[in-house]
Amino acid sequence: MTATEGLDREALDMMLASLDEFVTEALPDERRLDLDHEDVCPEDTIRAMCGEELGVHLVFIPEEYGGLGGGAFDSYRVCERLARIDIGVATSVFATFLGTDPILIGATAEQRKQWLGRIAEEGILFAYGATEPEAGSDLGAMKTTATPVETDGQVTGYRLNGRKQWISNGSIADVCSVLALAPGGPSWFIVERGTAGFSAAHPEDKHGIRLSNTAALFLDDVEVPAENLVGREEGRGLIQAQQVFGYTRVMVAAFGLGGGWEALDRAIAYSVDRVQGGAPLSTKQGFTHKLIVPHAVRLEAARALIEETATRIDAGEGADGALNTEGAIAKYLATEAGNAAAEAAIQAHGGYGYTREYLVEKIKRDVRITMIYEGTSEILEMTIARDRWQQHLKTSGAYYRDAARALADVPGDCGGPAAALAQECLAAVMEACRVGRLTRNQHVLLRLGELVAYAESAAALARRAAAAAAGTLPEKADTRFSPAALATVSRVFARDAVLKVAEEGLRWVSGAGAGVDVAAGAGMDVAAGAGVDLAATLPLDRTRAAQSGLLDDMNLVADALYGR
Known part of the structure; x- marks a missing residue:
């Protein structure tokens, strides 16, 4: 992994400000609560965010393919801001980046130009098809197979069979990166929506992140051309997946950080106005020192490791999974802290926190997933x-x-x-x-x-x-x-x-x-x-x-x- 300068501060601030402005109009609190209640992914809004109206996806795409060439630090800041808006929406946007990881890491120059260029130009949505019903976090235990299809003694394609589970953007993605077991070992394949035999189940009825689309994928004799084998070499799939864990886990850590701070900030604002015993809750040490201060401190400890790890990744230290442990620490602490902060925010609101109107109940349900996906x-x-x-x-x-x-x-x-x-x-x-x-x-x-x-x-x-x-x-x-x-x-x-x-x-x-x-x-x-x-x-x-x-x-x- 080479060093990445990323965006300058002005460009990053402009992107974050544009994101805030867009979401304030497109996803006010009332609409988010309605979408959550009805369990609906706002696909139109997701596509608008990844289209000409906002172009948030461009942060994750290298400049040579039409993107903004953001680094790990930029991505963390954007992911944190997305999570403060809605972790379900953040998950849908992030899924496209996650789905392109195998392409960024292991694809040929032609494959990168084709697929990353399409994301930049068309705003197509990706999904990341790795997890399976019986495999979970153990990617090596997958059962999805890729059988070579030969023509005149040459491998011209692959026939994919199997099932993928818990796939973000599963039924709305235009393209999916699918991990399957080829004769040469686990390998990534690019599968387009509409390919014969490729289908998605009904979206999962989830505890939280109900604004994201999560669905199982079915591959029944799905044929893809040999050109869709990432890197045009079998057996590199697990290595390609492991090389980016440090990076992707930092991004999910940012989700925990953003969700935790959003809940805590709502509790802080509430405590300023809420009077108990003749004084605002914000003046009472028994309130602040149990429900606010410890959680703010843990979130900032997690931020320190996130920023330190992102800086090192941008400096080129993340090659071959070198910072996977640091990424794991960042995700572990940030998501545990974010979940605890959201739980405390409900308590801080008293009975109001247990109702939908104050949103901390929703944030708690949403942030809980960050302790599960991308590694429990x-x-x-x-x-x-x-x-x-x-x-x-x-x-x-x-x-x-x-x-x-x-x-x-x-x-x-x-x-x-x-x-x-x-x-x-x-x-x-x-x-x-x-x-x-x-x-x-x-x-x-x-x-x-x-x-x-x-x-x-x-x-x-x-x-x-x-x-x-x-x-x-x-x-x-x-x-x-x-x-x-x-x-x-x-x-x-x-x-x-x-x-x-x-x-x-x-x-x-x-x-x-x-x-x-x-x-x-x-x-x-x-x-x-x-x-x-x-x-x-x-x-x-x-x-x-x-x-x-x-x-x-x-x-x-x-x-x-x-x-x-």
Whole structure:
């Protein structure tokens, strides 16, 4: 993946402003609520957004094919804004980009020119046909087949048979990228709507994102020409899919970020006007410090990792899936935080939050899907843990100790010391797991994934706060918070992260120690000893001391959120 400059700040701001203006007119709150209630995808609006009226799809298309050549950072900003409007609509727009991923990554020059050029010029909609009823996140378990069709001894086409499930834009897309098992291995094929034997089921009746079209696809002896094999080479499908996970998961992370902030901002506005006990809810610490501040802090921690990862992708570091783990961390934290923020927003509205009129109920149903598609939270925990566990083993435990030292230059008022302490604790927890052979417990491995996400996000947020203080944030970075306020946000999250890593790490190491299978060779007392050693090794006194000043900082975050 080569370096990408993307749009300049002026062009990005213009696109975001145009998007806001278009949606305000085309999708006011009342229409969105009606479409949600009737379970209708506004296909006309989606096509208008991806047509001459707006051209939001052009951000995702390289300039050489008629697009704007936006980078990962641009895409994240657009995806966040789309999600603040409606995650269902955002999903429909994003599905076209997702459907072209195999083409961007693995197609021939002629295929890119043909298909990407058509998207840019005609605004055609794509779908991404990978998931199957029995395969889920395991693309290698797919059953859809691609049988070569020969003419005079030459392969002139392929016959596709199978079924795809949960396909966004499934019954409205003009073209679909379909993953199928060819003789040479999993391969991507381009299938146009209307091809004989290619059909879609009735749209799914979903819990949320009801403004997006989601349908199963059926392939019954669907014949496509050999030219529609992406890259004209069999067996590259899984590699092509894996190469973009870092990128696509950052975009879904932006959905969680946008949905969470939209819900939280509605709760903030409501609390200013809602009077309880003679004063607005916004003045009550019991309200703000439970339902608003913690969620804002977690969302901004996720943003820090999203922006950091997007910047690295644009710098060319994302080749061959090199940032897949960072993308997984960003998506995991952002979507979990977005879902929790939306849940809190319902509570913040009281009984009104449980009704359709205030929209937070809808946002909660919508944002929930972000924890499922493009890799469930559990799949991501496993992905994160396996990668970082291998890093711990390869470096003889130095991986997170080195990460802690790398934060030495981050000022204390930006959360650097507490973020570094979280890395130190994580190194100790992982070493205890190694000594006790505790990662044979799948749940321990998944919990390590969660702790990694918190520790690495704390580090990213501390670096972001330091950059804001130094005036070196990326040109297109979100600037909702002043440098001083962002530093406060970072301090709050760093305290949360270090406490979580230390206390929960100790909990799971101690908890898993008593259950190690003696016959497997580890021994109960070895594992139990690992738990005792960890309690002695972890800097628990420093961890608890780091919590000093937490409440004052939460007060400052509340002040920043309410502009007081």
